[in-house]
Each structure stands twice: as structure tokens, then as C-alpha cells.
Amino acid sequence: MKAVAEFKIHYVQMLDPSGQPVADLPAFAHSRDELVRMYRMMVLARTFDTKAVNLQRTGKLGTYPSCLGHEATHVGAGAALRPEDSIAPVYREIGTQYWRGVRMVETLTYWGGDERGNDFSGPRHDFPWSVPIASQTLHAAGAAMAYKIRREPRCALAYVGDGGTSEGAFYEAINLAGARKLPVVFLVVNNRWAISVPIEQQTACTTLAQKAIAAGIPGVQVDGNDIIAVRDTLEQALARGRRGDGPTVVEALTYRLSDHTTADDATRYRPEAEVKAAWQIEPLIRTRAFMAATCGWTDADELALKAECAQQVEAAVQEFLAMPKQTSDSMFDYVFANQPVRLTVQKALARRYSGQGH
Amino acid sequence: MAQITMIEAITMAHAWEMEHDPSVVLLGEDIGINGGVFRATVGLQQRFGSDRVQDTPLAEGMIAGMCVGMAAQGLKPVAEIQFMGFIYPAIDQIVNHMSRMRNRTRGRMSCPVVIRTPHGGGIRSPEHHSESVEALFAHIPGIRVVCPSTPARAYGLLLAAIRDPDPVLFLEPVRIYRYAKQEVANDGKALPLDVCFLLREGTDVTIVTWGAMTVDTLKAATQLAAEGISAEVIDLATISPIDSEAILDSVARTGRLVIVHEAARNCGVGAEIAAIVAEQGLYDLQAPIQRVTGYDTVMPYFKLEHDYLPSVARIVDAVHATFVD
Numbered sequence: 067m068k069a070v071a072e073f074k075i076h077y078v079q080m081l082d083p084s085g086q087p088v089a090d091l092p093a094f095a096h097s098r099d100e101l102v103r104m105y106r107m108m109v110l111a112r113t114f115d116t117k118a119v120n121l122q123r124t125g126k127l128g129t130y131p132s133c134l135g136h137e138a139t140h141v142g143a144g145a146a147l148r149p150e151d152s153i154a155p156v157y158r159e160i161g162t163q164y165w166r167g168v169r170m171v172e173t174l175t176y177w178g179g180d181e182r183g184n185d186f187s188g189p190r191h192d193f194p195w196s197v198p199i200a201s202q203t204l205h206a207a208g209a210a211m212a213y214k215i216r217r218e219p220r221c222a223l224a225y226v227g228d229g230g231t232s233e234g235a236f237y238e239a240i241n242l243a244g245a246r247k248l249p250v251v252f253l254v255v256n257n258r259w260a261i262s263v264p265i266e267q268q269t270a271c272t273t274l275a276q277k278a279i280a281a282g283i284p285g286v287q288v289d290g291n292d293i294i295a296v297r298d299t300l301e302q303a304l305a306r307g308r309r310g311d312g313p314t315v316v317e318a319l320t321y322r323l324s325d326h327t328t329a330d331d332a333t334r335y336r337p338e339a340e341v342k343a344a345w346q347i348e349p350l351i352r353t354r355a356f357m358a359a360t361c362g363w364t365d366a367d368e369l370a371l372k373a374e375c376a377q378q379v380e381a382a383v384q385e386f387l388a389m390p391k392q393t394s395d396s397m398f399d400y401v402f403a404n405q406p407v408r409l410t411v412q413k414a415l416a417r418r419y420s421g422q423g424h
Numbered sequence: 425m426a427q428i429t430m431i432e433a434i435t436m437a438h439a440w441e442m443e444h445d446p447s448v449v450l451l452g453e454d455i456g457i458n459g460g461v462f463r464a465t466v467g468l469q470q471r472f473g474s475d476r477v478q479d480t481p482l483a484e485g486m487i488a489g490m491c492v493g494m495a496a497q498g499l500k501p502v503a504e505i506q507f508m509g510f511i512y513p514a515i516d517q518i519v520n521h522m523s524r525m526r527n528r529t530r531g532r533m534s535c536p537v538v539i540r541t542p543h544g545g546g547i548r549s550p551e552h553h554s555e556s557v558e559a560l561f562a563h564i565p566g567i568r569v570v571c572p573s574t575p576a577r578a579y580g581l582l583l584a585a586i587r588d589p590d591p592v593l594f595l596e597p598v599r600i601y602r603y604a605k606q607e608v609a610n611d612g613k614a615l616p617l618d619v620c621f622l623l624r625e626g627t628d629v630t631i632v633t634w635g636a637m638t639v640d641t642l643k644a645a646t647q648l649a650a651e652g653i654s655a656e657v658i659d660l661a662t663i664s665p666i667d668s669e670a671i672l673d674s675v676a677r678t679g680r681l682v683i684v685h686e687a688a689r690n691c692g693v694g695a696e697i698a699a700i701v702a703e704q705g706l707y708d709l710q711a712p713i714q715r716v717t718g719y720d721t722v723m724p725y726f727k728l729e730h731d732y733l734p735s736v737a738r739i740v741d742a743v744h745a746t747f748v749d
């Protein structure tokens with residue numbers, strides 16, 4: 067029998083877990099400024115994350131999904147994107163969002179149970195988080211269609227989890243993107259777990275990147291804890307999209323070092339040893355080691371950076387805690403542009419009873 | 425007999441039925457080793473194995489479609505949709521197949537499926553985790569919609585739902601999953617579907633409600649009693665089809681009707697109840713019907729969720745409004 071088609075999935079890694087280069091590095095990896103910028107954002111995301119988990123524990127935030135372990139993937143994406151590109155994130159991507167100008171107080175506002183957190187700083191064309199899993203992959207495809215129709219050299223980036231690649235919406239999005247050659251990148255953040263369901267139970271696929279093959283588009287797997295590899299791979303995929311050469315699926319292999327959210331207890335279903343092993347290959351260690359080796363990053367630099375991040379996070383928390391609450395009016399004011407009379411009547415009723423419930 | 429919560433009663437009903445009916449198979453996201461995000465299926469995979477308690481890949485359309493196929497071939501699937509806000513990808517299968525396979529095949533095939541899902545807000549959840557969209561499903565012919573209001577009713581109604589030969593959407597009010605404990609006999613006795621439950625007898629006004637709103641409604645009734653108004657409180661329990669007789673009988677005695685639900689007002693189930701009474705019990709009414717409902721807005725994020733949920737004060741005021749000439 068003759069083979070009518072054959073496929074391969076490539077794996078990209080540039081720094082090994084100890085920070086040793088294992089491939090030719092792109093230009094930005096030789097720039098101290100660029101490295102510091104990326105590392106700084108990873109440390110900021112982690113500092114914020116720790117604080118947010120604590121704020122949930124003390125009742126200041128609702129359920130919060132930690133991004134612990136995902137910093138290289140998210141910040142790498144942030145660094146690869148241009149401001150005019152757009153993102154369709156899920157719920158953990160602060161590493162990208164802060165890079166793009168979203169403020170920490172806005173994240174706190176959102177997880178504090180307040181819609182104003184979605185009216186964030188940063189690109190006005192970026193989508194808010196999309197909690198219904200995989201739904202946002204179609205939004206990114208739609209955004210890409212808009213850029214294509216208007217002939218704009220822009221690219222959309224959708225994030226989706228390993229679990230999310232089981233949803234119909236994901237398959238529909240990659241299929242359409244392939245069929246119409248849309249400027250969109252699907253970043254599959256494979257952190258091994260979808261709440262309590264491990265990847266082996268999610269799919270029989272060896273890689274998630276190979277799902278691209280069925281959609282007729284390129285798929286590549288990258289070490290998601292290697293910020294250099296993530297940024298370089300995404301820069302190329304995004305450039306491809308902007309050039310009009312079509313979509314790409316990029317699978318970033320990382321690990322959810324935290325519980326799924328603060329409402330979850332991963333010790334119920336996840337072996338301790340696996341988490342321990344994942345800490346050995348987490349993204350900050352290797353970036354720091356690489357910087358120490360190549361651009362003189364010192365312990366003093368490290369301490370100063372951590373102090374600066376802690377201070378920024380603390381300022382954001384103070385701003386968040388001092389924010390006045392929205393009134394009950396806010397539930398009515400954004401349902402429609404032109405408010406129906408019925409809603410105006412209900413708005414008055416809600417005002418009358420506001421603060422009396424429960 | 426132990427005092428148990430609603431969530432424990434739900435687990436107990438699952439276990440009883442799985443023990444006694446080998447065709448019962450559970451499927452859903454995170455229902456296996458994790459026991460479900462609310463722990464409704466805790467311990468069941470360990471006890472009945474991973475063929476009968478399946479963690480599915482993350483896809484609700486798949487879950488509902490699988491249920492159709494499994495049910496049509498002799499199993500009794502009980503599916504968990506993790507939150508009601510994530511049920512929408514399943515609606516195609518529910519509307520187009522699950523609810524009408526019996527009708528389409530003139531009874532040759534059927535779908536004895538239960539879809540369980542948490543219902544309502546009030547527990548500081550993120551967006552999409554506090555939905556109460558029972559009216560969307562009540563509109564679909566061929567599927568029952570059921571919502572318990574106590575541990576005992578959760579136990580008895582879930583057993584009834586699993587044993588029913590047709591699909592049932594079983595809504596579990598999250599606010600009262602762990603609200604009050606109750607003695608529940610693990611005797612495998614189902615409660616009847618399609619009937620209301622009388623929660624409190626009264627003579628002056630009928631208040632119909634369901635799910636978590638029964639708690640606030642009963643509080644309102646106590647408050648009203650203190651001022652001399654005797655409210656009869658009815659738990660609808662089966663939201664679709666509605667037990668019209670029970671409501672009409674009560675209204676015939678009290679002459680007043682207030683309907684309380686958490687869901688949005690527009691085309692809510694309260695409108696159907698009001699229409700039934702307007703059609704068949706208008707001359708029993710001494711005052712216009714009142715509805716106390718959620719607003720016609722998106723369920724707000726949790727900082728304002730208690731401004732959205734009908735309060736005891738709103739219920740009391742609505743009852744007062746039925747006494748104004």
C-alpha cells in the first residue's frame with residue numbers, strides 16, 4: 067500500500083530545564099533588556115498570583131485560578147504579540163495581559179466579583195476572559211476573519227487548555243481557520259490536567275499539536291516552560307498569520323503547579339511526586355540561570371526585582387480594596403445600548419431593595 | 425438515621441440506584457476520583473468502577489449525545505453537567521434527540537436519561553456558575569424539569585428521575601446543597617414526579633416557588649404570619665410539566681397568588697403559572713397575581729448577586745401588594 071499523506075510533529079526547546087541553550091537562539095535571547103523584561107513579567111505574574119490566592123483565602127476575592135507554572139507560556143505569548151494583534155484568553159493569562167497593559171487592580175476587580183475588571187487597560191480590541199471552555203477559539207477565528215476581510219496585517223491569538231481541545235468549538239475553529247486560511251494562532255496550553263482529568267483520559271493523541279493535522283494546518287509542540295522557545299515559535303506563527311499564510315496550532319507543554327482554582331483540592335486526584343517533578347522543570351529557574359550565565363544577572367538583581375514586584379502588587383491590592391462598589395444600577399446599564407422601559411422600571415425596583423438581600 | 429445534607433442525599437440516591445440497577449451509568453466531567461466539583465458522586469467510582477462512573481473528556485455536547493446513544497441501547501445514563509452555564513453545547517442533543525426519540529420512533533426507542541446540573545447563584549462563584557435557566561428547558565416538549573428543595577426531596581426525586589422512562593433535567597440548587605441537614609431514610613423510595621409539595625399550609629395567599637427560593641419564601645411566610653397573614657407555600661418541585669391542579673386548588677382556597685423565582689422574569693416559569701391561573705382560576709383571585717423574580721439582566725458577578733436574587737423583603741412586599749384594593 068502506498069502512503070498518500072504523512073505527517074510529523076516537531077518539538078521546539080531552546081533552553082533545557084537548567085537553563086543551558088540546546089539550540090541556536092533567536093536575537094532577542096542575546097539582549098539583556100529583552101531578557102530582563104520577560105523575566106520581570108514572569109516574576110510579577112508569580113508575585114501577583116501568590117497574593118491573589120491569599121486574598122481569596124481571606125475572603126477578599128472569589129474563586130481564583132492560579133497561573134503558577136504557566137508564566138513562560140503566557141509571558142512568551144505577550145512578548146511575541148504586537149499591540150494591534152488580539153488575544154482571546156481563558157482565565158489564567160495574566161502574564162500576557164500585564165505585558166499588554168492590563169493593570170493588576172483590574173484582575174483583582176474581576177476575581178473580586180465585579181464586571182469592571184473586564185473593562186481593562188491595554189488593547190481595547192482584546193477579548194475578556196472566556197470561562198465557557200473553548201468558546202473563545204471561535205471568537206479568535208472570527209476576529210481573524212475581520213482582519214482578513216479588511217486586509218489588515220494583524221493576527222488573533224486564542225488560548226485553549228488541554229481539556230478545551232476536546233470541545234467541539236475547538237475543532238470547529240481550527241477547521242474553519244484552515245479552510246479560510248485565517249490569520250489566527252491557537253495556543254494550546256497543555257498543563258496536563260483539566261481539573262481532575264489527566265491528559266491520557268482526555269485524548270488518545272500523543273500530542274495536541276497533531277490535532278492541527280486534521281484541520282490541514284501546521285501544528286508544533288513547544289516546551290512551554292522555555293520562554294525563549296515559546297516566544298520564538300509564536301513570533302513565527304503570528305508573522306505567518308499577518309503575512310496571510312494562514313493559521314497555526316502551537317501546543318505549549320507546561321504544568322499546573324497549583325490547584326485548578328482556589329475551590330479545588332488537587333491532592334484528591336494528583337500524585338505528589340508528579341508535582342514535585344514538575345517543580346524541577348518550572349520556567350523561572352531556567353530563565354534566571356540563563357540570565358546569570360549570559361548577562362550577569364546577580365542575586366542582588368534578583369532581590370531588587372522581587373522587592374519591586376512585591377511593592378507593585380501591594381499597591382494594586384490597596385487600590386483594589388479602596389474601590390467603591392458598583393451600585394445595583396450597573397446590572398442594568400450594560401444589558402443593551404438602548405435600555406428598554408421594562409429594564410428601567412426594574413432598575414428602580416432593584417435600587418429600592420439594594421443591600422437588603424441575604 | 426443520620427442527618428445529611430442535600431449533596432449527601434444526592435450521592436446516596438445515586439449509590440442506591442447503582443446498587444439495584446446495573447443499567448445505571450454515570451458520566452460527567454470530574455465526577456470520578458474527584459467526586460464532582462460539589463462532591464455529588466464522591467466514592468462512587470471507587471465503589472462501582474470506572475465503566476459505570478466515567479470521567480468524560482471536556483465536551484458537553486458529547487456528554488448529551490452519548491446519553492442518547494447509551495439510553496437508546498438500554499442503559500440509564502445519569503450525566504452531570506458541571507454548572508448550568510455550561511449546558512448550552514448540550515442543548516442541540518437535548519432538543520433534537522433526547523426529548524423526542526420516543527416520539528420520533530413511535531415509542532420504539534426512548535431516552536431514560538437524567539441530566540443533573542447545579543442551579544442558581546448565591547455562593548460567590550465566577551460568571552456562568554450561577555445560572556437559573558430552567559425556563560429554556562421547560563419550553564422543550566418531552567423532557568421533565570425537576571428541582572428539589574430539601575435533602576429528602578433530592579433523594580426521592582432523583583430516584584424517581586432515574587427510574588422515569590423519559591429524560592429528566594434535574595436541577596440542584598447550589599445555595600442549599602449544604603444549607604440544612606435532615607434525616608433521610610436510605611430506603612430506595614422514590615417521590616412522585618409531576619406533583620407539587622405543600623411546604624406550609626395557609627389560608628390567605630398562595631406562594632409558589634422552587635429550589636433555593638423555598639428557603640427565603642418560608643422565611644417570608646413566617647414574617648407574614650407574625651403580622652396575621654397566613655401564607656400557603658407550595659414547592660413546585662417538577663417545574664415541567666406543572667402540577668396545575670395543586671396550584672389551582674390552593675388559589676381557590678386563598679384567593680391570592682404570588683410566584684417567586686430566581687430566574688429572570690421575562691418568559692420565566694412564573695409566567696406560565698400565572699397564565700394557568702389566569703385561564704382556569706381567574707374568578708378565584710381577589711387580587712392581581714404578583715411575581716417576585718430575578719431581573720431581566722445577566723446574572724451579575726458575585727459582588728452584586730444578592731441585589732439580584734429576590735429577597736425576603738421583596739416577597740413580603742409582593743404579598744402585601746395582593747392585599748391592596
Ligand SMILES: Cc1ncc(C[n+]2csc(CCOP(=O)(O)OP(=O)(O)O)c2C)c(N)n1
Nearest residue numbers: 197198199227228229230259260261453510
Ligand atoms: C464548557 C465548559 N464546561 C465545563 C467548565 C468547567 N471547567 C472549568 S475549567 C475546566 C477544566 C479546563 O481544563 P483545561 O482546558 O485543560 O484548562 P486549564 O484549567 O487546565 O487551564 C472545567 C471542566 C467550563 N468552564 N466550561
Ligand SMILES: [Mg+2]
Nearest residue numbers: 227228259260
Ligand atoms: Mg489543562
